[in-house]
Amino acid sequence: MHDGVCSIAYGTIELFHRASKDYFNNCGLLRLDLRSDYEIKVYIIDILKLIIDKTYQLFECNMIATKALHTASERVKALKELNFSPTENKLIGHDGTEYSSYYLKKR
Template sequence: MLNVYENVPKFENENFLLRMVSNSDIDSLLKVYSDKKSLPFFNSDNCHGDTFYYDTMEKMEKAIEFWLYSYQEKYFVRWSIIDKSTNKAIGTIELFHRDANDYFTNTGLLRLDLASDYEKESIIEDILNLIISDTYELFYCDKIATKAISTAIERIQALRNCGFISTDNVLIGGDGTKYHSYYVLERKLIND
């Protein structure tokens, strides 16, 4: 079985490529993370106050440096989402295995950050479908959870189209903070 912390797989379809984030993405990701229209859709729950708003090259460079360090320490994996029509990063997907004393244990927690121009139902669904089925094996989990605030209409519909359902369960942060607005996709066990 593939160990995602030894070899990060690439995922692609005709429109998008998911590959490990790289310093070469700084320019295009700076446009994403400095876009104030995108900011409300980013999931910064339990991130020690980081809102993922990076409006300078230096801040973006430090963020990527931290993401690469976190991968080396096996905290999470962050893929850049490359739009094949422009060959530019238009966002990122972060995934990690979460064990906790709440509903969201044995969960692959997925954070999807996109440029505001790409916050569209069909695009989100296209991107999620690249990685969802492999998440359970890569992150040894029985469910995938991701956040979508109530105003993220396009994102919510894309999640529903992919089989996610809204949950009233709260994610409890390391400091006891309660986080809401999560959608969950449970692994379907197939009986042969």
Template sequence: MTLQNIYTNCPIYKGSFISLRQTKLEDTEGLLNCYSDEKAVPFFNSDNCNGDNFHYTTKERMRQAIEFWNFSYIHKYFIRWTIILNDTNEKLGTIEMFHRIADDEFNHYGLLRIDLQSHYETEPIISDILQIANNNFFDAFDVKAILTKAIPAASERILALTNQGYYPLGRKFMIYDDYYMLEKK
């Protein structure tokens, strides 16, 4: 699948514990459980998002975010997938992925954002997400590496990242800290 195709026909991915499906307006209520979770907000990657920290407490604000995410898909800026628990169909959060074009050393890198309810910020769930990303996103987004953020307090996320082959970037990404990277093999 090429970069153009993923924005024409957004794939659904299925892992051992979770599935990823393009975020839809019908996800509003389920995703509000994630984005209103004050314990989860510090783990969200809001770097370079114009001051939005993704803490949403009303259905209306959640709906507006999803409408923006869908606008961004149509215009090929990024894709948001809803993370759905296979056993219960519960909506645990979202991931975002895009191919970064910039005049810096991270040109043609993919940026992966993972937003999960705090209850699901666990190594098995995050590893399942990363396995899907590692197996599909390098080619789907035509990137040479994937960057994702994990603050020092995100011990389960960091464990999942290291278990899936990611390593600390060891320097700032733009002006931001706490990034991990996996290069295409």
């Protein structure tokens, strides 16, 4: 700790505007990769609270999508507490691959 700032990385966040031909068109796509010891509901909520509200304006979208496997119980609990909802819609990759297990939060 130096001057009140922690210099240890606990994970990474990737967030971008997604343009596509599937359900996830014009959404903010969020990828949150955390160290396993930080994959805890309270930490996930704290991190996402910092960025959710700003995402809609920054990425000109009305929806945020993020992946959470059902086995990631802490992440699922955090997303539900932040009013993300599971969707059956598949994200279609550029090569046609279908990806499931997404949660959505609409503005």
